[in-house]
Amino acid sequence: MRAVLLLLLSACLGLTTTAQRPMVMPPALKAGDTIAVLSPSSTPDAETVEKGCDALREWGYVPVVGPHALSRFHGFAGTPHQRTSDLLWALQDSTIRAIMCTRGGDGAVQVLRRIPLDVFARHPKWIIGFSDVTALHSAEVAAGVMSIHGSMCDGIAARGERDSVNAIMQRLLQGELPSYSVPAHPLNQHGEATGRLVGGNMSVFCGLAGSDYDFLNRADEGLILFIEDTQESMTKVDRMLHLIEIRGILPKLKGIIVGHFSKYKSPENGFADMYDMLHEYLQYYPIPVCYDFPVGHHSGYNFPMIEGCRVSLKVDGNGTRIVFEPETTIEHRL
Secondary structure, three states, X not given: OXXXXXXXXXXXXXXXXXXXXXXXXXXXXXXXXXXXXXXXXXXXXXXXXXHHHHHXXXXXXXXXXXXXXXXXXXXXXXXXXXXXXXXXXXXXOOOEEEEXXXXXXXXXXXXXXXXOHHHHHHOOXXXXXXXXXXXXXXXXXXXXXXXXXXXXXXXXXXXXXXXXXXXXXXXXXXXXXXXXEEOOOOXXXXXXXXXXXXXXXXXXXXXXXXXXXXXXXXXHHOEEEEEEEEOOOHHHHHHHHHHHHHOOOHHHOOEEEEEEEEOOXXXXXXXXXXXXXXXXXXXXXXXXXXXXOOOOOOOOOOOOEXXXXXXXXXXXXXXXXXXXXXXXXXXXXX
């Protein structure tokens, strides 16, 4: 009886668990829209931010740099309060249509604990970035808002307007969902699956385990997880993978997309490289798994991934194909 009363009370108060929140895709941008350029993590280089803003102008948008985007505080772009105020301003200001982060690094988790999930839910906007920005993507998805794991100021500036990856990002912001086809990898596990895509920097999202901001709380909905990292040892990645398994999440996944792991020592513990180690464990799960997908810390390709979007994944002898649903997709081949 007490449990029934608690459920009724929750319903009356409008409380919603992470897994119950419906997913919302932020509206597409149009020429002349304003994009806030923020630094929720480490301090960026001023020249990089300037070049990133120039790139956004070339795309037809109006970049506005956050008040503390270039601040310095123990390596972070300002105090936790300053970075939080910048993000709240960008989320709550109706003239700002999207948020691009300047860089990753560390510190986004300091901002998260100061912003309730409902703030993200009430102001659905694209947040663009990767690496430490994975923390914000996790919060957005937990709040029921899709987010873009992709290039930041340095990436869009360095690769240029005509770059194929930048072109995908531009069209995505305009409302065109992509699809990807990449070559086969010898360790791939064949199969097909559909599910909601989540993922990013492995050490960042594992650090949110069990919190309200953890997108893996949606595991019962059927997730396809993509993973990447940099400067993390094979032993550390092994530990994080088994943390996901111990939480009971790994057996619930519909598929796994293994991106780039960079700047680590190999061989280690008898494994030739990171993919060899991951395959040792993932081969026992009867789900599609693809390796060497172009996402993460890589000087070449970092394909935009829509966090929280439903996708279909097909892995076979011809390679890997990912289609973002719903709506018309435009395919991009590596």
